[in-house]
Amino acid sequence: MKxxxxxxxxxxxxxxxxxxxxFGSETEAEEAHAQLDQYTAAGGTMLETADVYSGGHAEEIVGEWLRGQSNAARDRLVIAGKGRFPVGVDARDSGTSRxxxxxxxxxxxGRLGVDHLDLYQVHSWDPVTPLDETLGFLDSAxxxxxxxxxxxxxxxxxxxxxxxSNVRGRFPLISMQPQYNLLAREVEWEILPACEANGLGVLPWSPLGGGWLAxxxxxxxxxxxxxxxxxxPERGVEAYDLRSGEPRTWRVLEALQGIAEAHGQSMSRIALAWxxxxxxxxxxILGARTTRQLADNLGSVEVMLSAEDLATxxxxxDPEPSAWPYGAAGREQRSRALA
Ligand SMILES: NC(=O)c1ccc[n+]([C@@H]2O[C@H](COP(=O)([O-])OP(=O)(O)OC[C@H]3O[C@@H](n4cnc5c(N)ncnc54)[C@H](OP(=O)(O)O)[C@@H]3O)[C@@H](O)[C@H]2O)c1
Structure with a gap:
């Protein structure tokens, strides 16, 4: 682990x-606990959850596991949570209000059985709540x-x-989670530069495109x-018809397969290493249904991709933006040679 x-x-x-x-949906509690054991044994230190996962059950499963750990083992962990979406039956009980x-x-x-979280993330923008109210809550937390x-x-x-810019050092705002993987690189146009310019570490979700890149x-x-x-087949951003209709999907899978064969590694490991x-x-942020998948994914730290592999x-x-504002003409307009 690094x-x-x-x-x-x-x-x-x-x-x-x-x-x-x-956890609590595709993965039963026993298998989830085995994943937690396996991940921490491999040197992993950061657990990421959200109140909406399996209606709160994912957090309960993690909480149950945490209660079985020694104080020293718990102390090694960085625990991250997210809030914003409704967990109960009242769909209006949502948003980023205080x-x-x-x-x-x-x-x-309560579900995790801890008295504080290391990192708490606003799960998504809320167009209704004034941003200052949300930031004020994070500050007081x-x-x-x-x-x-x-x-x-x-x-x-x-x-x-x-x-x-509204936080201005009042409290530590340090990270941002976007969907980011070889099939979803549009975040490179605005979102990643905004994170880098503002000192936010990026925690990509769905790194395997929900399983496609395996x-x-x-x-x-x-x-x-x-x-x-x-x-x-209709599930979420990875829905079969959405992704299979994109020629880029099949181009990426073919390139991944070639590099995976050359390295004698799984396609998942190559996609995660990229x-x-x-x-x-x-x-x-790794996702896995089974300990077998998790073992595969944890092995990605051993993969060293060459400059040529990365370029391929x-x-x-490449999502191939049109020339302006995100393509070559836009980049050229924003560049400035000093020599
Ligand atoms: N902030 C957000 O809005 C947001 C949104 C989504 C996720 N997340 C976070 O990101 C994490 C990862 O997202 P994700 O689960 O979508 O990640 P992912 O890695 O793109 O997809 C995980 C799924 O791919 C399949 N898979 C994983 N490893 C595999 C392997 N080695 N071989 C074959 N199949 C494999 C499994 O599905 P099957 O076996 O069922 O095919 C697994 O459930 C989540 O657990 C969550 O913490 C955050």
Whole structure:
């Protein structure tokens, strides 16, 4: 395992984080606990969860495991949570108001059985709540010791810039979670530069595109069986028809397969190694249904991609923006030679 500091802060984290979104849904408690044992035995230190995962059950599963750990083992962990979306039946109990976030954070602490979180992240922008109200809540949560650091998730570039400039050092805002993987690189246009300019470490979610980059889906047949899209082909941003209709998907998978064969490694490991090599990325949030998948993914730290491998993957996955504002003409307009 490798380690880094998160954003412009002194918080040390492993460069692979364990995500818990599958816990209590695709992954039963016993298998989830085995994943937690396996991850920490491999030197992993950062657990990432959210109150909405399996309606709070994912946090309960993590809490149950934490209670079985020694104080020393618990102390080694950085625990991150997220709040913003409704957990109960009332869909209006949502957003980033002081009221909602206070209750969301208390709920998370209770289910995890801890008295504070190392990192608490706003799960997504809320167009209704004034930003100052949200930042005021995070500030008071830091001052009261309920959280040590705050972070963002799914914010756009201008939202990141607005949040960071309003914080102005009042409390440590240190991270941001976007979807980022070889099939979703549009975040490189505005979101990652905004994170870098404002000292936020990037924690990419869905690093394997929900399983696509493991090479399990094909053009010839629709998914079936015990896989995310086998169980629900319409699921989320990884939906089969969305991704299979994009020629880029198949270009990326072909490039990944070639490099995986040359290295004698799985496609998942190559995709994760590419992501870890991106300069803005602090720690990649792994997702797994089984301990077998997690073992595969943890092995990505051993993979050393050459400059040529990285360039091949960059080319195959290029989202090819039009010339302006994100393509060559826009980049040229923003450049300035000093020599
Ligand atoms: N901030 C946010 O809004 C947000 C959103 C989504 C996720 N997240 C976080 O990011 C974490 C990771 O996201 P994700 O679960 O979507 O990640 P992912 O790595 O893109 O997808 C994980 C899924 O891919 C399949 N898989 C993983 N490793 C594999 C391997 N080695 N071989 C074959 N199949 C493999 C498994 O699904 P099957 O076996 O079912 O095919 C697994 O559940 C989550 O746990 C959560 O903590 C955050």
């Amino acid at each position: 380690y880094t500091t998160l954003g412009r802060s002194g918080l040390a984290v492993s460069t692979l984080t364990l995500g818990t979104m599958t 009221r909602h976030l206070r209750r969301a954070l208390e709920g998370t602490l 830091v001052q009261s010791g309920k959280i040590s650091y705050a972070g963002l998730s799914n914010f756009l570039g201008w939202q990141i810039a607005q949040a960071a 090479g399990k889906y094909s053009q010839e047949s629709r998914p079936s069986g015990a896989t995310r899209l086998g169980e629900d 992501l870890s090599a991106q300069p803005a990325v602090s720690s990649v 993957l960059d080319r195959a996955s």
